[in-house]
Amino acid sequence: MAHAYEFARPALTVDIVVFALDEEDLQVMLIERDLKPFEGQWALPGGFVRVDETLEEAARRELEEETGLKDIYLEQLYTFGDIKRDPRERVVTVTYYALVNLEGHDVQASTDARNAAWFSMNDLPKLAFDHKTILRAAHERLRGKVRYQPIGFELLPEKFTLRQMQHLYEVILDRELDKRNFRKKVLGMEIVKETKEIEKDVAHRAARLYRFDKRRYDKLTKQGFNFEI
Amino acid sequence: MAHAYEFARPALTVDIVVFALDEEDLQVMLIERDLKPFEGQWALPGGFVRVDETLEEAARRELEEETGLKDIYLEQLYTFGDIKRDPRERVVTVTYYALVNLEGHDVQASTDARNAAWFSMNDLPKLAFDHKTILRAAHERLRGKVRYQPIGFELLPEKFTLRQMQHLYEVILDRELDKRNFRKKVLGMEIVKETKEIEKDVAHRAARLYRFDKRRYDKLTKQGFNFEI
Helix, strand or coil, X not given: CCCCCCCCCCEEEEEEEEEEECCCXXXXXXXXXXXXXXXXXXEXXXXXXXXXXXXXXXHHHHHHHHHCCCCCEEEEEEEECCCCCCCCCCEEEXXXXXXXXXXXXXXXXXXXXXXXXXXXXXXXXXXXXXHHHHHHHHHHHHHHHHHHCCCCCCCCCCCECHHHHHHHHHHHHCCCCCHHHHHHHHHHHCCEEEEEEECCCCXXXXXXXXXXXXXXXXXXXXXXXXXXX | CCCCCCCCCCEEEEEEEEEXXXXXXXXXXXXXXXXXXXXXXXXXXXXXXXXXXXXXXXXXXXXHHHHCXXXXXXXXXXXXXXXXXXXXXXXXXXXXXXXXXXXXXXXCCCXXXXXXXXXXXXXXXXXXXXXXXXXXXXXXXXXXHHHHCCCCCCCCCCCECHHHHHHHHHHHHCCCCCHHHHHHHHHHHCCXXXXXXXXXXCCCCCCEEEEECHHXXXXXXXXXXXCCC
């Protein structure tokens, strides 16, 4: 195939920020590097884009190869191109972020023998390359989005309590919310529907389980709103 | 310099969507291509990223070379990487969008002899590559943003009438707005300040001129709001 231009060209990678939620914190998936540079340090999953795959295909391939995660919700975040961000040569990286529900995914599996693990956003190790900057941008995007679009579908189990949902928002926004206001707001937006079920495996005071109203959720996602809590 | 990997790598470009506002419509800056492929067709300004410049530097360089525009507000939009988007070879493009005020910029100047011109978003020519898709994404971003952040600073003259501001929102949202509601909303948000001046060069009923309250504007840009009109 003819080359459109013959100048030296930057290398192109994808990197993926995978968020999940546990009982305590927002978690992020990291990979321990077994190659130079930054050997032995933790980094975002990612790798080089092949000429015969789209950017999202590259992101999905790398994610599955390095973490075993597949079929998850991915959204393009931003493209980082600082000249010195990779010590080897000029590398531009297209980043994606993903939200997963810990219950639905086996995240231990890693097919290429590298060490993959979840880390709390409040207790991160030193990260390779500019991955701290990328992670911060992804968290910022998530915090921004939560204010004008409903999110959480991907981070919560199919049925959840309003307490779990409030916890999700608290973790993303990194502050405590007023329980009464939160419930009023969420129920007022009509994005969740009461189910007939209550929590299982709790000693007492089992709470009502809710599910997202997918149609209403999609409508509000498109239309936007302002969730000031 | 050592190469991080030796596989074939995609070429990398930047493309820029420059929006401006005239009396009638939202306008976009296009360049007539003088090279194959798509010779003689209109396209977004843009070009290949050099290894020694950042992505934004590449966007600013190409924009100035092809249109004479400089020192404008640029924001990264999205990175497009469909495999067949360039018939020559695999080319991934990082896109930016910009908002300019027609009064402040001499847009006729083009330093590399190509034809550069403004087109109404309502009357676009056939575009080269996937530039129609990119343009649509930029317009969508602008429409989304207008709902949760104040915009317009970059598209309006320093002092403007509320009619001009309403026109800006109508053009971006592509629908008519109720005058009374619009004014109530804008004045309620306190993002504009009344000046002591009125419009010049109008036959009668000269309207009050306003200016943006920069501090309030920046605060709301960061914090977000919901502008439902």
